Every structure is written in structure tokens, then in C-alpha cells.
Amino acid sequence: MTISIVIPWILGLTGGIGSGKSAAAQHFLSLGIDHVDAxxxxxxxxxxxxxxxxxxxxxxxxxxxxxxxxxxxxxxxxxxxxxxxxxxxxxxxxxxxxxxxxxxxxxxAQSPYVILVSPLLIELGQYKMTQRILVIDAPQSLQIQRTMQRDGASEQQVHEILQAQSSRKDRLNHADDVLVNDQDLSWLHGEVERLHYFYLTLRRD
Incomplete structure (x- = not known):
């Protein structure tokens, strides 16, 4: 009898500061998907x-x-x-x-697919390890607001971080999937679950 081993394919997950990529990654983890944090x-x-x-x-x-x-x-x-x-x-x-x-x-990794979570997925070329890229996106004003609330940072500090990261346009140009995270956490979880069930239908090429 031949045993078929399915090798997990790799999803790259990235997004700018304050986009909600960590919250998205955490929900994928709760759904049983392994992830590696760069x-x-x-x-x-x-x-x-x-x-x-x-x-x-x-x-x-x-x-x-x-x-x-x-x-x-x-x-x-x-x-x-x-x-x-x-x-x-x-x-x-x-x-x-x-x-x-x-x-x-x-x-x-043991799950059907595995996620590489990295804020610098594009900048460092880590996306080359992946078969698909999910970008968590958000309006810049919301990124700034979230980061100031989370880290106690000034608006100027957040702007400097944004400037040091890959441009939003560059991330989106690399994306296979884009999740615009501009609503509440329960909505984000619903969108993650929608993508998760789609990803379960995919196989590594």
C-alpha cells in the first residue's frame, strides 16, 4: 500500500504596522494552522x-x-x-x-498549509519561500491610530516606521490575496475563516 504524504504549501502573511497581521495570524493558528514568525x-x-x-x-x-x-x-x-x-x-x-x-x-509544519508571518516579507525577499501571499491592508490613518493606541507611540514615530517599511503599493503588487482590515475583530475573524476554507482546497504545486 502506498502512503500519500501531502507536503504543506506555504502562505506568506504580511502587512504594514497596525494593519492587524498579528491578529489575523493568531486566528489562523486557532484554526489549527501552523505558523512561523520571522x-x-x-x-x-x-x-x-x-x-x-x-x-x-x-x-x-x-x-x-x-x-x-x-x-x-x-x-x-x-x-x-x-x-x-x-x-x-x-x-x-x-x-x-x-x-x-x-x-x-x-x-x-504538520497542518495542510503553513504560514510565514513577516512584516518584512517583501523587503527581505522572504516571499520567495512561499507559494502564495496574503497582505493584511488598512488605511494609513487607521494604521497610525492603532499603533499609537497599542504602543503609546507619537504620530511622528509611527510615520517614521511606515516610511522604513515596504510601501503599501509594493506589498499589494506582490499580493495574491488582500484582506482590508478596516472593521472590528469579529469581522476580521470571519474574513480569516473565509480565506482559510479556500486555502484548504489548495495544494502545493
Whole structure:
């Protein structure tokens, strides 16, 4: 008897700050869909004991380490701000390691499809790992309002974050599916469920 193994296909899920991508990802998870968070992978590769953290400390100095040996992210951001060569060195070190960590977790997924959640899915080329892209979109005014309420950030700070992220147009150009999240949470859950049942009909090419 031949046993048929269905390999999960990969859905990339992204969106600008305050769009609601995390809430959407959480509801997919509640529906039994595995997901890999690129932000978690990025934090894991610089944990104490990981070779990347040793390399970072050797390059930038021990000031980028906290007393407990953790990475001092604020200090590192200060050191690479306005220093393109240092930022490029850091990206060249970390991006391959993050991609490797993401791929490792994606390969262990057990659900019919698996989601790669990443705010920088387009910018870092992580979308190339996926078979389909879902963009959670929202009007910029709503993104700003949500982020200010959630993080206690100023409007100027939110504008700076928006400018650093991929443009809305670029995200939408890459999208196979767009969910405009401009209503309440129950509506978002309903839309996620609608997409989920559609995604269950798809298979990896």
C-alpha cells in the first residue's frame, strides 16, 4: 500500500504596522494552522550562545551586550544608524541565518498549509519561500491610530516606521490575496475563516 504524504504549501502573511497581521495570524493558528514568525527567528539567532551574537560582539564591541549577555538592541540600532557599511555587514551576517531558521521550522509544519508571518516579507525577499501571499491592508490613518493606541507611540514615530517599511503599493503588487482590515475583530475573524476554507482546497504545486 502506498502512503500519500501531502507536503504543506506555504502562505506568506504580511502587512504594514497596525494593519492587524498579528491578529489575523493568531486566528489562523486557532484554526489549527501552523505558523512561523520571522521576528521570533530573528530574535533566536542572536540569543546568548549563538555564533551570530559572538560575531556581533566581536565586530561592534561589548557595548552591544547587556549585563546578562543578551543583545542590547537599542545600542546596536544606535551604532548602525547612519552607518550603511555597518548595517550591510549586520544584514549579511543575520539574513542567511534567519532564513535558515525559518526554513527549518517551515519544514516541520504538520497542518495542510503553513504560514510565514513577516512584516518584512517583501523587503527581505522572504516571499520567495512561499507559494502564495496574503497582505493584511488598512488605511494609513487607521494604521497610525492603532499603533499609537497599542504602543503609546507619537504620530511622528509611527510615520517614521511606515516610511522604513515596504510601501503599501509594493506589498499589494506582490499580493495574491488582500484582506482590508478596516472593521472590528469579529469581522476580521470571519474574513480569516473565509480565506482559510479556500486555502484548504489548495495544494502545493
Amino acid at each position: 521576528d521570533h527567528a530573528a530574535r533566536w539567532v542572536v540569543k546568548p550562545g549563538q555564533p551570530a551574537l559572538t560575531s556581533i560582539a566581536a565586530y561592534f564591541g561589548d557595548d552591544v551586550l547587556l549585563p546578562d549577555g543578551q543583545l542590547n538592541r537599542a545600542a546596536l540600532r544606535t551604532l548602525i544608524f547612519g552607518a550603511p557599511e555597518k548595517r550591510r555587514w549586520l544584514e549579511a551576517l543575520l539574513h542567511p541565518l534567519i532564513s535558515e531558521e525559518i526554513r527549518s521550522h517551515l519544514a516541520r
